[in-house]
Amino acid sequence: MKLKIIERNGLRALTTAQLAESYGTDVKVINRNFQRNSERYVHGKHYFSLTGDDLKEFKGSRQNDDSLKYASVLYLWTEKGAWLHAKSLNTNQAWNAYEMLVDDYYNVQQQVKILTEREQLIASMKLSLETAEEINLVKGEMNEIKNMVKQQITLDYGEQRRIQKAVGQKVYQLENKKSARASLFGELYKDIKDRFGVASYRDIKRKDMQPAIRYIEAWLPRKIT
Known part of the structure; x- marks a missing residue:
């Protein structure tokens, strides 16, 4: 299953629907396990909850996701939260899916970025500017040293x-x-x-x-x- 990347506060996360599909269960089971063990889940560590403007913005970025249409609150599960759900389900499918999510989704933080021609030009110009500034700085220091030396030279x-x-x-x-x-x-x-x-x-x-x-x-x- 190809998962669309979701990031929150620098952490990758999955919606309840994505997690349920990955574990071979349904959203109701995930929600029920969360409610039964809510004291074990820490906001910001195991999950993020979106409401109000945050939820509206998230829905706008995923307009084709029908599972979000009537949601008034949305939970996003981090790697640690996904582990707790796998523990609650305790099935081979859930544990296998969890390992796959860790390897292929949660821990894949470094993405190779291909620069466009415009970005390459900007980067090149920025590097050239920094190099020119460094050269001018060195020239200035050299001129200052030369002037200091001239001040000290005596008559031949x-x-x-x-x-x-x-x-x-x-x-x-x-x-x-x-x-x-x-x-x-x-x-x-x-x-x-x-x-x-x-x-x-x-x-x-x-x-x-x-x-x-x-x-x-x-x-x-x-x-x-």
Whole structure:
């Protein structure tokens, strides 16, 4: 018997009519056994009862099921509820049917879903978007690292020579006397270190190269001798 899948709160279930047909009995027997042993059945564990709007919605989803036409309350039986009914009937047919239901219906939760072309396209676009976002994130982090590295790079040999030449040109511009130039060299290099917070002009950051040149070109000693 091909059973139309019914799920409630994440559990598969069967109507009373389906269970009775599977066990080779009728609905009245199933209902009578339930009424006689109602204290053993727990709602949400062994069964679900549908009334009102829930029942109306369920009927609407199974319009060709005549057994539901006049029902004012509908019971849906879980695997545990089906076991209690098999125990109440205690027939070979009921137990055989119960084992078959467990194997072929209740425990078959994973259904293979074939994606439509549209669903495949959406999934592919979503994956591409997530990948692009990850790539952009990595690029952003790499740029941030590069910027941090640039902030720490000091002058290379050629750039150091440019600083030296700028200092020499400034000192020679300010002082003609050879004997007085030594103190100006010392004063200018000291002011450069103080201005850029370094132990030596060689430690000036590459990003400060041009500001250092401009500082040297505009520099004036505290006292010209």
